[in-house]
Amino acid sequence: xxxxxxxxxxxxxxxxxxxxxxxxxxxxxxxxxxxxxxxxxxxxxxxxxxxxxxxxxxxxxxxxxxxxxxxxxxxxxxxxxxxxxxxxxxxxxxxxxxxxxxxxxxxxxxxxxxxxxxxxxxxxxxxxxxxxxxxxxxxxxxxxxxxxxxxxxxxxxxxxxxxxxxxxxxxxxxxxxxxxxxxxxxxxxxxxxxxxxxxxxxxxxxxxxxxxxxxxxxxxxxxxxxxxxxxxxxxxxxxxxxxxxxxxxxxxxxxxxxxxxxxxxxxxxxxxxxxxxxxxxxxxxxxxxxxxxxxxxxxxxxxxxxxxxxxxxxxxxxxxxxxxxxxxxxxxxxxxxxxxxxxxxxxxxxxxxxxxxxxxxxxxxxxxxxxxxxxxxxxxxxxxxxxxxxxxxxxxxxxxxxxxxxxxxxxxxxxxxxxxxxxxxxxxxxxxxxxxxxxxxxxxxxxxxxxxxxxxxxxxxxxxxxxxxxxxxxxxxxxxxxxxxxxxxxxxxxxxxxxxxxxxxxxxx
Amino acid sequence: xxxxxxxxxxxxxxxxxxxxxxxxxxxxxxxxxxxxxxxxxxxxxxxxxxxxxxxxxxxxxxxxxxxxxxxxxxxxxxxxxxxxxxxxxxxxxxxxxxxxxxxxxxxxxxxxxxxxxxxxxxxxxxxxxxxxxxxxxxxxxxxxxxxxxxxxxxxxxxxxxxxxxxxxxxxxxxxxxxxxxxxxxxxxxxxxxxxxxxxxxxxxxxxxxxxxxxxxxxxxxxxxxxxxxxxxxxxxxxxxxxxxxxxxxxxxxxxxxxxxxxxxxxxxxxxxxxxxxxxxxxxxxxxxxxxxxxxxxxxxxxxxxxxxxxxxxxxxxxxxxxxxxxxxxxxxxxxxxxxxxxxxxxxxxxxxxxxxxxxxxxxxxxxxxxxxxxxxxxxxxxxxxxxxxxxxxxxxxxxxxxxxxxxxxxxxxxxxxxxxxxxxxxxxxxxxxxxxxxxxxxxxxxxx
Numbered sequence: 001x002x003x004x005x006x007x008x009x010x011x012x013x014x015x016x017x018x019x020x021x022x023x024x025x026x027x028x029x030x031x032x033x034x035x036x037x038x039x040x041x042x043x044x045x046x047x048x049x050x051x052x053x054x055x056x057x058x059x060x061x062x063x064x065x066x067x068x069x070x071x072x073x074x075x076x077x078x079x080x081x082x083x084x085x086x087x088x089x090x091x092x093x094x095x096x097x098x099x100x101x102x103x104x105x106x107x108x109x110x111x112x113x114x115x116x117x118x119x120x121x122x123x124x125x126x127x128x129x130x131x132x133x134x135x136x137x138x139x140x141x142x143x144x145x146x147x148x149x150x151x152x153x154x155x156x157x158x159x160x161x162x163x164x165x166x167x168x169x170x171x172x173x174x175x176x177x178x179x180x181x182x183x184x185x186x187x188x189x190x191x192x193x194x195x196x197x198x199x200x201x202x203x204x205x206x207x208x209x210x211x212x213x214x215x216x217x218x219x220x221x222x223x224x225x226x227x228x229x230x231x232x233x234x235x236x237x238x239x240x241x242x243x244x245x246x247x248x249x250x251x252x253x254x255x256x257x258x259x260x261x262x263x264x265x266x267x268x269x270x271x272x273x274x275x276x277x278x279x280x281x282x283x284x285x286x287x288x289x290x291x292x293x294x295x296x297x298x299x300x301x302x303x304x305x306x307x308x309x310x311x312x313x314x315x316x317x318x319x320x321x322x323x324x325x326x327x328x329x330x331x332x333x334x335x336x337x338x339x340x341x342x343x344x345x346x347x348x349x350x351x352x353x354x355x356x357x358x359x360x361x362x363x364x365x366x367x368x369x370x371x372x373x374x375x376x377x378x379x380x381x382x383x384x385x386x387x388x389x390x391x392x393x394x395x396x397x398x399x400x401x402x403x404x405x406x407x408x409x410x411x412x413x414x415x416x417x418x419x420x421x422x423x424x425x426x427x428x429x430x431x432x433x434x435x436x437x438x439x440x441x442x443x444x445x446x447x448x449x450x451x452x453x454x455x456x457x458x459x460x461x462x463x464x465x466x467x468x469x470x471x472x473x474x475x476x477x478x479x480x481x482x483x484x485x486x487x488x489x490x491x492x493x494x495x496x497x498x499x500x501x502x503x504x505x506x507x508x509x
Numbered sequence: 510x511x512x513x514x515x516x517x518x519x520x521x522x523x524x525x526x527x528x529x530x531x532x533x534x535x536x537x538x539x540x541x542x543x544x545x546x547x548x549x550x551x552x553x554x555x556x557x558x559x560x561x562x563x564x565x566x567x568x569x570x571x572x573x574x575x576x577x578x579x580x581x582x583x584x585x586x587x588x589x590x591x592x593x594x595x596x597x598x599x600x601x602x603x604x605x606x607x608x609x610x611x612x613x614x615x616x617x618x619x620x621x622x623x624x625x626x627x628x629x630x631x632x633x634x635x636x637x638x639x640x641x642x643x644x645x646x647x648x649x650x651x652x653x654x655x656x657x658x659x660x661x662x663x664x665x666x667x668x669x670x671x672x673x674x675x676x677x678x679x680x681x682x683x684x685x686x687x688x689x690x691x692x693x694x695x696x697x698x699x700x701x702x703x704x705x706x707x708x709x710x711x712x713x714x715x716x717x718x719x720x721x722x723x724x725x726x727x728x729x730x731x732x733x734x735x736x737x738x739x740x741x742x743x744x745x746x747x748x749x750x751x752x753x754x755x756x757x758x759x760x761x762x763x764x765x766x767x768x769x770x771x772x773x774x775x776x777x778x779x780x781x782x783x784x785x786x787x788x789x790x791x792x793x794x795x796x797x798x799x800x801x802x803x804x805x806x807x808x809x810x811x812x813x814x815x816x817x818x819x820x821x822x823x824x825x826x827x828x829x830x831x832x833x834x835x836x837x838x839x840x841x842x843x844x845x846x847x848x849x850x851x852x853x854x855x856x857x858x859x860x861x862x863x864x865x866x867x868x869x870x871x872x873x874x875x876x877x878x879x880x881x882x883x884x885x886x887x888x889x890x891x892x893x894x895x896x897x898x899x900x901x902x903x904x905x906x907x908x909x910x911x912x913x914x915x916x917x918x919x920x921x922x923x924x925x926x927x928x929x930x931x932x933x934x935x936x937x938x939x940x941x942x943x944x945x946x947x948x949x950x951x952x953x954x955x956x957x
Contacts, residue, residue, distance in 0.1 A: 008515070021813045022618075025626050025851045036857035038591055042941040043868050048755060051866040053889050056727045058757045062633055065626075066854045069595055076623070076848055080604035083619025087603040093612070100513055101607050104558040109779075113569025116576030118583045119781030120918045122903070125579070125910055128571030129780050142551050154645035154782065155837035157824070165687055189825035193834035197656075199687040202829045240539040271537050276544045287837065291513075293603075295841025296620035297610035297642070297801065299783030315683070342683035346586060346648035346676050346770070347781025359565060364513075365555025374533040375514045375521075381536060382524045398528075398539060422613065432613050437825070454515040455524065482809075487615040489808040494614075497806035497818040501795065503639055504629040508805065 009457030010464075011089025012429025012486075019488070022078050025065040026505045035069040082488040083296070084431050090457050092383075094402045094434035094446025095188070095236060097266050097288035099376075104363065105292065105356035114355055119347035123333045129351065130332030133319040136358040137303075143369070144260075144282045145275025146305035150315045151354055152345040156263060157190040159283030159302030160230070162315060164198030165341045166281055166306060167228045167257050169313045173339060176255060178227035184213050186236045186438040188263060200227055207440055211237040211395035213247065222254050232261040233277065234268070234400035236438045236446075238380065248278025257281060257310075265289045266450070267377055267401035270370030280307045290357035301353040316340040319348075375451035376401045379458060383449055386462045390469050394441050402448035404441055411443055414472040418443040420480035421468055423491060427484045428464035574915050576778065580943050582872075584893050584934025585723065585918045586647060586674050587781065588751070588773045590861065591938055595852055596775040600845040610801075610837070614816040615808075620840060621815035624803045627847035634750050635767035635789035636760020642801040642817075643785045643843040644835060647770030648680040650786030651747060653799040653833055654766040655681060655715050656688060657790065658743030660797055660832075661765070664714030665690045670702040670733075672722025673747050674770075675923035697924075700726035700886025704736055712740035719747040720756065724924070724932065725869075725893030726886055730762040737765075750774065750787060752891050754862030759789075766790045775849030776842050785842035796822060799833030861937045865892035868935035868944060875948040876933070881955055885920070885930050893934045895920060900955050902931040908954035914947050916954070 048057070067075070084091070091098035109115060117126055137149045153159040164181070171178050181200040183191045185207055192202045203221050208214040212235065222229075229251050233241045241247065251258045260279040266289045274282045286292050287300035294300070306314065316336030324330055364372060377400050384393070384403035391405035407418040422432030422445075434446035449458055471479055484490060502508050516524075521533070530536065537545070573579065581589040604619055611617030624642045631640035644650045651673065659665045667690050669678055678694060685692050693713070695702055702718055718733045730746065737744040743766065746759035750769045753759075759767035771785040772778075790798060796819065804818035824831040853861060869892045876882050881899030898905055902919035909916035917934065920927030935944065 019812070022622060024622070024629075025847075026629065029854075034854050034856055035595065035852045036854060036860065037593065038857075038860065038864065038937055039940060041864065041868070041937070041939065043864065043871050043939075043944065044941070046867050046870055048863055048866075051863070051870060052755050052891065053727065055729060056756050056889070058753075058755065058761070061855050062754055062758075062858055064630060064633065064853065064855045064858060065851045066856075067851055069852070072848070072851055073595060073599065076599040077602070079619040079623055080599075080602045081619070082622070083604040083608055084613070084616035085604045086607040091609065093609055096609050098609055102513055102558075104562060106601070106606075107562060108565045111565060111569040112577045113572045113575045114565070115777040115779050117572050117574055117780045118576075118581055118589070118778050118915055119587050120583050120585050121574035121915055122906060122910075124907065125574035125915070126572050126780070128568035131571065132565075132568050139552055154649070154839075155835075157834040157836045158645060158649075161684070161687070161834060165683060168686060188836075189823070189828050189831070190834050190836050192829035193824035193827070193831040196829045196831075197684070197687050197834055199689055240537075242539055242541065245541065245544060268537075268540070270546060270550050272540050272545050276546065293606045293841075294609045294837075295839075296605050296608045296617070296624075296844065297840035298838040299645075299841060300837040301783075341686065343648075343676055343679040344683055345782065346646040346674070346680065346784070350645075350782035351780035352777065353783055355565070359561050362553075362561045362564065363555055363558055366550035366552030368555035369550070369552070371514060374536060375516055377536045378516075378521065378524055378528075378533065381528055385528055398536070400539075423615065426613060426616050431609075431616065434612070451514050455520045484615050488618050489615055489810075489812055489814040491809050492614040492814045492816050493806045493808065494816050494818070497804035497816045498820075500806075501818065502805040503625075503795075503802055503818070504632045505626070506629060506632065507638065 005456045007456040007460035009090030009453050010429045010460045024505050025067060025075055028067050028071050028075055029065040031066055033066045033068050035067060035072055089429060090453050090461060091431040092433050092447045092449045093431060094448040095263055097448060097450055099291050099450035100452035101291050101293040102360060105359045108359040109352045109356050115352060127332055130319045132355060132358060134321050134332055136354055139361050140284060140303055141305055143269060144305045145273030146282055147308040148311040148314060149303050149305035150318065151303045152315050152349040153302040153304055154345055154350050155298060155300035156283060156285040156302045157194060158344060159304045160190055160194035161197050162304045162344045163259050163281040163283055164194055166310055166313050168198060169339065169341045170257065170310055171227055178225050180226050182221055182226055182229045185440050187232060188236065191230050191261060211239045212241050212243065215243050219250060222250055224254050226254060226256045228257040228259050230259040230261055232263055234264045237395055237404045238399035238402040239395060240400055244277045263288065264401055267373055269373040270366060271373050280310060286353060286357040291360045292353045292356040299350045299353050301350045312337050312339045313341055315342060315344045372451050379449040379451060379453060383447060383458050383462060387465060390465050391445060402446060405445045406441055407443040407445055410469060410472060415477040416472040416480045418445050420483060421445060424468045424480045424483040425464060427486050430461055430464060579913055579915050581915045582933050582935060582947060583915045583918050585932055586770050587778055589778060589936050589938055590773050592775050593852060596845060596849045599848050600775060605841060605844050611817060614814065618815060621803050623844040623847050624840060625805060625815050627843045628803060630847055630850045631787050632789055634753050636758030637767050637789035638792050639795050639798060640789040641798055642803055643839045644788055644800050645839060646784045646786050647768060648677040650768035650788045651677045652681050652684050653788060654745040654768045655690065655717060657766060657794060657797045658715035658745055659690055661794060662714035662741060662743050666711055666713045667692045667715045668695055668713040670695050670718040671697050672702055673717055673719045674723050700724055700888030701728045704732060707740050713742045715745055716742045717745040721749055721752060721891050724886055724895040725890040726888035727891060734763040751862050751865065754858040771842065771846050774846035776845055783839055783842055785839035785846065797832050798822060800835045800838055864937035865935060868939050869894060872935045872944050876951060879952045879955060893932060895930055895932045898929050898931060898955055900957060901928055905931060905954050909950055912950035914950055
């Protein structure tokens with residue numbers, strides 16, 4: 001069914017040269033070499049001894065690497081050649097929404113009028129930034145069906161903790177002392193960790209045979225000691241929680257709040273909104289849904305949107321639109337909500353990430369964002385269906401943005417586990433899917449192709465999976481166990497890293 | 510509508526047919542009709558990239574306090590340091606920018622090795638042997654340090670010097686609502702912390718102090734260290750990673766945990782983010798470390814390799830018993846810092862710190878010669894300092910902006926008499942001519 005076009009997302013042609021170890025920058029260092037170059041300032045020279053009282057002065061120097069600019073550039077460039085990225089090829093890492101990151105957003109983040117603004121400058125000098133933040137907040141509220149939002153949280157987990165502290169403040173303001181937060185057993189690990197930091201205990205509810213929250217089990221643990229329920233919808237199995245309105249009603253009946261983990265928001269943009277499902281608090285991962293680059297593990301941004309009744313508790317200061325001036329020009333300022341839980345970031349959040357997200361949002365527009373969700377779900381279902389005979393499908397029904405499959409039969413019959421499939425896939429020129437998550441699926445392969453991969457890339461990915469399975473069937477697990485073969489290093493000894501901890505170059509000696 | 514999806518209409522039709530579906534709407538059959546969005550989002554339709562870029566250029570123009578048009582004398586945790594094109598070019602490489610957390614180490618050696626180098630550099634700055642792969646910002650590092658300290662000491666009474674950045678203290682207060690830590694803010698006396706006698710029945714579990722502190726003052730940390738020795742508390746030091754080029758390191762003062770805002774190392778001011786929190790501690794606390802840690806190991810062929818390690822501390826494995834909830838961190842900024850620090854090298858860090866201190870000395874001498882301008886405190890300062898003014902600080906900042914300067918940061922209600930006090934910073938980027946012009950404008954601006 002595919003045409004003759006080559007897959008754009010297969011990276012197997014990448015010229016990752018050689019198999020030598022790249023020395024650390026410390027090994028490249030030669031005392032006396034330097035790369036730095038600073039402005040000529042003509043500020044009067046004062047000896048260090050006169051600048052720093054002796055009690056505070058260090059006697060030695062902080063020993064850093066001493067390299068030439070040329071060697072530094074070569075070193076870091078070689079490191080970059082040892083790194084897989086979305087720009088190189090498909091990255092079907094489930095739950096991470098590794099979609100293409102539009103380059104125009106880089107241009108936005110590089111604008112000197114945005115990047116060169118000090119965070120403590122007063123509002124009269126930062127009207128552009130305030131306007132930008134207000135515009136983003138409104139758009140995010142519209143997309144989630146909520147009333148107001150904070151843009152401060154720096155990542156999804158920071159958003160979760162913010163949401164839990166909002167929950168705590170809300171109950172406290174209503175004279176209600178509660179101790180537990182309910183989360184499903186399929187939840188991301190950040191959920192229970194955030195619950196603990198929020199001062200609550202975790203109550204876990206199981207998943208039913210259809211892959212959704214077990215409603216009966218949920219009802220059994222719901223009482224007036226429950227502060228809230230945290231749900232991801234679609235959940236981490238890639239399935240929509242069809243009983244969501246019932247869950248919302250039951251939560252609200254006992255006075256609990258419903259928290260939406262936005263990790264999987266990409267699937268439902270413009271289709272259904274958390275606010276309309278009955279959620280009270282919603283966090284978003286702008287680095288997933290709104291295509292801001294993940295930067296090898298961060299930065300992210302985790303805004304939290306809330307229903308009207310929770311808005312007075314939001315972190316402050318918040319950017320707000322003020323009355324226009326006499327000439328009708330819009331004006332913006334900061335405000336602290338009356339019952340604010342306080343700051344959750346040193347300044348205003350990961351502002352340049354927020355700017356990138358708004359740019360992505362505006363290029364796509366309301367129509368484009370719905371198309372994003374449609375095609376993300378189309379791609380995931382196509383791949384799920386295409387791989388039906390290749391892997392087990394523990395929950396064999398239409399999915400949303402990602403498909404959770406299992407390598408259980410492959411393991412049982414040929415001794416090839418999900419980990420081996422992941423490593424062998426690297427040899428095929430693709431990043432691996434998420435493996436062994438959700439925890440409730442044996443030998444889980446969690447595949448999220450995202451909407452930016454083409455049909456040709458999906459077909460190539462499917463064929464790569466098929467080859468791995470066929471290889472195991474034909475010649476046993478040896479090749480898969482030894483994989484990857486073509487990567488800058490081969491399978492890494494993770495146990496040794498933990499056993500003999502070497503976390504700095506200096507610890508090596 | 511955006512153009513980032515590759516599907517042609519024919520391909521969509523083929524794919525739907527493969528699934529046995531008629532329309533894209535059919536993909537969402539599992540979502541109850543009653544809650545589906547009726548009608549359209551109240552968001553404008555998508556527009557071309559040039560239109561969006563024009564919109565942002567307009568927003569950028571509306572920011573008067575932009576670095577290329579207004580000379581920056583503001584610091585307070587965010588500094589206008591030199592960011593050379595080398596750092597911009599290398600840190601902007603899309604292999605670093607568009608990769609995810611290194612879950613597959615065999616194809617993530619680039620990020621992992623860069624973070625390993627970063628950890629080494631941060632440990633050399635802090636003087637403590639274990640450094641993580643970064644946290645969100647300095648404020649988060651403080652919170653995590655306090656959480657670690659409370660767990661290690663087994664006591665949740667937290668003494669925080671008011672010399673610690675006021676915003677960081679606010680974030681700490683916010684999170685304390687969840688952790689239940691009891692926080693006591695200890696006031697400054699003439700620029701340095703006036704530690705009280707500990708109550709033997711309720712001694713602190715954590716003592717947190719800043720070097721230099723928010724007012725730019727240098728504090729003798731041996732006082733705080735002795736307090737910790739006497740009470741068994743953990744000492745958390747928030748340090749300035751540039752000033753440490755000249756100053757004794759937190760490790761040398763006996764810190765148990767050292768935290769810092771890493772923005773000065775190659776990261777744009779960016780209206781406050783994304784930045785990065787530096788976090789270092791002693792080997793004794795490695796299993797309590799928050800966030801990711803990269804370790805060195807070998808691959809099956811015995812070649813040197815890197816991998817995230819001691820993972821059993823982390824949320825995805827330990828869940829509600831994890832040391833922290835941090836997952837996504839600020840890796841790209843950590844890579845940036847590693848590049849910038851290697852560009853600076855041993856001599857460059859000293860040079861930048863020295864030039865900052867010289868510029869601050871020159872500016873401070875000039876400012877104190879202005880009628881009515883007084884030092885806020887008499888404790889020694891290095892690269893940042895606070896002044897009392899004869900006019901409200903907000904007014905000064907407003908007047909100075911008209912003259913083309915971001916004059917500093919009003920101390921505001923964080924400190925006594927703060928409405929008439931300003932925090933001034935001078936970095937290595939300020940020339941004598943710029944400082945002279947600043948002094949002249951300042952003299953005009955403080956006239957009643």
